[in-house]
Amino acid sequence: MTAPALDRLLAAPARLNRSDAIRAILAAAADPGVISLAGGVPAPDSFPLDAVTAAAAGVLREHGAAALQYSPTEGVLAARAALAGLASQTGAPAGVDRILVTSGSQQGLDLLARTYLDRGDTVALDDPSYLGAVQAFRRAEARLLPVPADGGGMDTAALAARLAAGARPKLVYVIPHFHNPSGALLGAARRAHLAELADRYGFLLVEDDPYADLGFDGVRLPSADLHSDRVVRLLSLSKTLCPGLRVAALVAAAPVVSALAATKQSADLHTNTFGQYVVARLLAEPGFLAGHVASLRAFYRARATRFGAMLRDRLRWLEFDPPRGGLFFWCSIADPEVRSDQLAPAALAAGVAVVPGGPFFVAGDGSRHLRLSYATVPDAAQHTGVGRLDAAYRAVAAAVTRHRTGK
């Protein structure tokens, strides 16, 4: 008897959810010969290495074995308290009962999907949106309700119209600051409107906010949780400190935190104890976070300004609004006949990785869009990468012209 192929053993949700295009690009981007403008990762030279080194040593000195032991599912008390303090600065006052420490905010998304979504439940979200969230919701076999968005974030009037017409999402998902991929900043009036809609229609409003500290001019708007207790905030430290510690805060009403903690218990028991102590210690250091965030903003602002100038100067075929924060330039190709899903593989073959727009959309057309990350690549490599992208574009555009004219 021949055993069935391994794929046949996969559970139904695991058969969904294959973002092959992007996986292939990211895998290829790991080749040292490829310059990657594809990844959504923060600049390693921005990490506070000395502070983390000192905090790690301090944690072991102060807590010893307890820092290496199992710990409560909701989080280590010192970390919850520190994260509650952080949440209270930018939203509703939070006590520790409103904090669940998660292994990155990606885990917060996964826990929300597992805890609140049955097959066929609706999740409303911006179109385009963050792929990791789309994957978590798709895995739960949710129905995705794309809502149009612009530079001010989700068009809440469009959402209100859908709700009035009978749509009943359980979750509404937004990325309030410097959206991935679009760079949008969700305006204050729209935040208040979303909170009002959450109270009226009973959904949970999920604010996934990893880029909030990366506004180049320091702009940061308060959370919608000032207006409603149906808001769930995901406060990642991945872009503010570093992603490798995998420590993030989910901030929500206490019953939501309890329900999610029950799900988390079966996922990973708890978030990395040592990392939580390190984060708690860093956040307790007077002035550390404010100083670090100020230097991060200056670092990214300078790098993004140089990258934007380079794009304007050298890639005249590319259109974009310069981002006000975050890690990405969300661009479109001026010639509607040159598709980004043709350009991305040609660029990779030329030695530069970029992400085409298509996979970020649920309903909209991303064929003209490209997401470029300026964050991790030093200036000289950016220069080379942009040159390679230009060469790839010219080759693809020439092939399109030949095809059009039949020559």
Ligand SMILES: Cc1ncc(COP(=O)(O)O)c(C=O)c1O
């Ligand atoms: C919008 C958004 N949400 C969540 C995440 C995941 O972040 P974390 O490292 O906190 O899991 C990312 C990572 O790029 C992101 O862009």
